[in-house]
Amino acid sequence: MRDVAQLAGVGIKTVSRVVNGEPNVAAGTTERVRRAAAELHYEPDMHAGNLRRADGRSHTIGLLVSSVANPFAAHVHRAIERVAAERDYAVFATSLEEDPAAERRAIAALSRRRVDGYVVTPVQDDQSYLRVHLDRGTPLVCIDREPAGIDVDSVVTSNYDGARDAVRHLVAHGHRRIAFLGDLERILTARHRRAGYLDELASAGIAPDPALVVLDLHDDASATAVTRHLLALPNPPTAIFSSQNLVTLGAIRALQQLGLEYDIALVGFDDVEAGDLVKPRVSAIAQDPDRVGRLAAERVFARIDGDVSPARRIVVPTQLVVRGSGEIPCPGA
Amino acid sequence: MRDVAQLAGVGIKTVSRVVNGEPNVAAGTTERVRRAAAELHYEPDMHAGNLRRADGRSHTIGLLVSSVANPFAAHVHRAIERVAAERDYAVFATSLEEDPAAERRAIAALSRRRVDGYVVTPVQDDQSYLRVHLDRGTPLVCIDREPAGIDVDSVVTSNYDGARDAVRHLVAHGHRRIAFLGDLERILTARHRRAGYLDELASAGIAPDPALVVLDLHDDASATAVTRHLLALPNPPTAIFSSQNLVTLGAIRALQQLGLEYDIALVGFDDVEAGDLVKPRVSAIAQDPDRVGRLAAERVFARIDGDVSPARRIVVPTQLVVRGSGEIPCPGA
DNA sequence: TTGAAAGCGCTAACAA
DNA sequence: TTGTTAGCGCTTTCAA
Numbered sequence: 001m002r003d004v005a006q007l008a009g010v011g012i013k014t015v016s017r018v019v020n021g022e023p024n025v026a027a028g029t030t031e032r033v034r035r036a037a038a039e040l041h042y043e044p045d046m047h048a049g050n051l052r053r054a055d056g057r058s059h060t061i062g063l064l065v066s067s068v069a070n071p072f073a074a075h076v077h078r079a080i081e082r083v084a085a086e087r088d089y090a091v092f093a094t095s096l097e098e099d100p101a102a103e104r105r106a107i108a109a110l111s112r113r114r115v116d117g118y119v120v121t122p123v124q125d126d127q128s129y130l131r132v133h134l135d136r137g138t139p140l141v142c143i144d145r146e147p148a149g150i151d152v153d154s155v156v157t158s159n160y161d162g163a164r165d166a167v168r169h170l171v172a173h174g175h176r177r178i179a180f181l182g183d184l185e186r187i188l189t190a191r192h193r194r195a196g197y198l199d200e201l202a203s204a205g206i207a208p209d210p211a212l213v214v215l216d217l218h219d220d221a222s223a224t225a226v227t228r229h230l231l232a233l234p235n236p237p238t239a240i241f242s243s244q245n246l247v248t249l250g251a252i253r254a255l256q257q258l259g260l261e262y263d264i265a266l267v268g269f270d271d272v273e274a275g276d277l278v279k280p281r282v283s284a285i286a287q288d289p290d291r292v293g294r295l296a297a298e299r300v301f302a303r304i305d306g307d308v309s310p311a312r313r314i315v316v317p318t319q320l321v322v323r324g325s326g327e328i329p330c331p332g333a
Numbered sequence: 334m335r336d337v338a339q340l341a342g343v344g345i346k347t348v349s350r351v352v353n354g355e356p357n358v359a360a361g362t363t364e365r366v367r368r369a370a371a372e373l374h375y376e377p378d379m380h381a382g383n384l385r386r387a388d389g390r391s392h393t394i395g396l397l398v399s400s401v402a403n404p405f406a407a408h409v410h411r412a413i414e415r416v417a418a419e420r421d422y423a424v425f426a427t428s429l430e431e432d433p434a435a436e437r438r439a440i441a442a443l444s445r446r447r448v449d450g451y452v453v454t455p456v457q458d459d460q461s462y463l464r465v466h467l468d469r470g471t472p473l474v475c476i477d478r479e480p481a482g483i484d485v486d487s488v489v490t491s492n493y494d495g496a497r498d499a500v501r502h503l504v505a506h507g508h509r510r511i512a513f514l515g516d517l518e519r520i521l522t523a524r525h526r527r528a529g530y531l532d533e534l535a536s537a538g539i540a541p542d543p544a545l546v547v548l549d550l551h552d553d554a555s556a557t558a559v560t561r562h563l564l565a566l567p568n569p570p571t572a573i574f575s576s577q578n579l580v581t582l583g584a585i586r587a588l589q590q591l592g593l594e595y596d597i598a599l600v601g602f603d604d605v606e607a608g609d610l611v612k613p614r615v616s617a618i619a620q621d622p623d624r625v626g627r628l629a630a631e632r633v634f635a636r637i638d639g640d641v642s643p644a645r646r647i648v649v650p651t652q653l654v655v656r657g658s659g660e661i662p663c664p665g666a
Numbered sequence: 667t668t669g670a671a672a673g674c675g676c677t678a679a680c681a682a
Numbered sequence: 683t684t685g686t687t688a689g690c691g692c693t694t695t696c697a698a
Contacts, residue, residue, distance in 0.1 A: 048691035052693040
C-alpha cells in the first residue's frame with residue numbers, strides 16, 4: 001500500500017480511501033491511485049484491515065457438517081454459500097464425521113480465524129462450552145439437530161413427524177409387522193426418528209416387536225446384513241422403515257438379493273438419488289436441504305446484522321414421496 | 334493478550350511464548366499464563382499474528398469447484414480436507430457453476446484473505462491472469478481440467494482413455510451404432526470424452542453417425558428427452574455412451590419409459606450412486622475423486638513447503654465397472 | 667480534499 | 683528466563 005501511495009504520489013490514507021470506495025477523493029486522484037494499484041498488482045489484505053476496522057468483520061463464516069461428502073450436507077452447504085456469496089462472505093467448511101472432539105477442534109480453529117458466525121451440526125451432547133463465543137458476539141445457528149445447553153437459533157427437519165408419516169403410510173397399506181432400521185443412537189435425529197416410529201405404531205394399536213427394531217446402523221453393508229437376517233426370521237416383517245440414506249440402499253440390496261423387493265414394502269427417510277430408477281421405485285420421506293441451508297444462512301446473517309430477538313427454532317417439514325416401494329400391500333391383510 | 338499478561342503478572346511476550354509453545358519459559362510461568370488465558374477465555378488472533386510472523390502463513394487454502402453439491406466435487410473436497418486437517422489447515426470452498434466470472438471473483442476474494450494455496454477446477458479458457466498470484470509465491474493446483482496459459486501442477490482424470498475404454502467395451506459386445514450423449518462443449522473434459530469416443534470408433538473402423546452424437550447436455554431432463562428422440566429414429570442406436578452422471582440418469586429414465594433398458598446397452602462416464610440397484614445394473618467408467626483430491630492436496634502442500642520442481646501433470650486412471658447394462662449384446666451381431 | 671500520527675493484536679529482534 | 687521496542691498493513695482520528 002505504501003508502494004502504491006508512492007507511485008501515485010499520494011498519501012497512504014488516500015490509497016485506503018480509493019480502495020474502499022470512500023467519498024471525498026478527487027476524480028483525478030482516484031484514477032492515479034487505481035492505475036498505480038493495477039500496475040503493482042496490489043491486493044488489499046483484509047485481515048490487516050480488520051485489525052483496525054471499527055466493525056472488525058472478517059466477512060467469513062464457518063460451517064460444520066457431518067461430512068462435506070454427504071449429499072444432504074453438501075446441498076445444505078451449497079444453499080448457505082449462495083446466501084453468503086450475495087454478501088461477499090467466504091465459507092469455511094469442516095467435516096466432523098460424528099466425532100465430538102472434532103467439533104471443539106473445529107470451533108477453536110475457526111475462532112482463531114475470527115469468523116463472524118457459525119453454522120453447526122451439533123455432534124456433542126452439550127454445547128454449553130460455546131457460550132464463550134456467543135458472549136463475544138459471534139452468532140451460531142444449529143442445523144439438522146437441536147443444540148443442548150445453549151439458547152440459539154436452529155433449523156431442523158421434522159424428523160419425528162416424518163417418521164410417523166412413514167409408519168402411518170405403511171400401516172395404511174395393511175402392515176403391522178414393520179421393521180425399523182435405525183442410525184447411530186448417539187445421533188439426536190436418529191432418536192427422534194425412532195421415537196416417531198414407536199409412537200405411530202402405538203397410535204395404530206400395534207405393539208412393537210423388539211426383534212424388528214435394529215439400531216446403530218450407519219452404512220449400507222451392515223444394513224444389508226441386518227435386513228437379510230430380519231427376513232430370515234420365522235416371523236419376518238412385511239414392511240421396512242429405514243431411517244437413513246445409506247441404510248435404505250443397503251436394505252434395497254438385501255431385498256434384491258433375496259428377490260423380495262416386490263413383496264416387502266419399504267419407505268426410507270431421506271430421499272435417495274436415482275430413487276425413481278430402482279424397481280420398484282423407492283418411496284421416501286424427503287428432506288429439503290436447500291431450504292435448511294438457506295434459512296440457516298439467513299438466521300446467521302440476521303444475527304451478524306445485529307438481530308437480538310429471542311432464539312428461533314425453525315422446523316422444515318419433510319415430504320412423503322410416493323413411488324411404489326412404500327405402497328406394496330401387506331399380503332395377509 | 335495484554336490482559337492475560339497483566340493477570341499472570343508477566344510481560345506480553347511471555348504470553349506469546351506460552352501460546353505458541355516456544356521454549357525457554359519456566360514451568361511455573363507457563364502454568365500461570367495458561368491459567369490466566371483460560372480465565373479470560375483468551376483466543377489468539379491468527380491473522381494479527383500472521384501480519385508480523387516471519388512465514389506469514391494463514392494456514393488456509395482455497396478450493397474452487399463446479400459445485401460443492403456435485404458428488405464428484407464433494408468427494409474431492411472431503412479428501413482435500415483430510416490432508417489439510419493433518420496440518421491444521423482450514424479450507425475455503427467455493428462453487429463456480431461453470432461461470433468464468435465467478436472464477437476470477439473467487440480467486441480475488443481468497444487472495445484478499447491471503448490463502449496459502451489454491452486448488453482450482455478451471456472454468457475460464459485461460460488462466461494466465463493467475464500468474465500474478467503465482468509470482469507472489471502462492472501455489473495453485475488444477476484439478477479435473479488442465480490449466481491453460483500457466484504452468485502449474487494438475488491432477489486430472491483420464492477422460493480421453495476412459496471414453497475410449499467405454500466405446501471399446503461396447504464395440505466388443507458387437508455394437509456399431511453407439512450414441513454419444515455429451516456434456517457442455519465449453520467444458521474441457523467434455524471435449525476430451527467426445528474425442529475419445531470418436532477416436533475409438535475410428536480405431537474400430539466405424540464411421541460415426543452425426544445423428545447419434547448429441548452435445549451440450551447438462552441435466553437429466555434434457556438427457557431423457559434426447560434419448561427418447563434417438564431411440565425413435567428410423568435407424569436407432571443399439572448402445573449409448575453417456576458422458577456424465579446426470580446425463581446417465583436421464584438416459585436410464587428414457588430407456589425405462591420405453592421399456593428398452595434390457596435391449597439397449599449403456600455405459601456411463603462417472604459412476605452413479607445406487608448404480609448397482611438399478612435393473613439392469615449400470616456399467617460405468619468410474620472416476621476416483623478421493624485420489625484426485627488427495628493428490629491435489631499433497632501437491633499444493635508440497636509447494637507451500639517450498640517444492641520448486643517442475644510442474645507435474647498427474648493422471649488418475651478411470652476404471653471400467655462391469656455390472657450388466659454395458660454388456661447387453663448387439664441384436665444383429 | 668488530503669495526509670500525519672496513533673494503534674489494532676501480535677511476533678521479531680534484541681537487550682537485560 | 684524475561685521484557686522492551688519496533689513494526690506487520692491497514693484504518694481511525696484529527697489537523698491542515
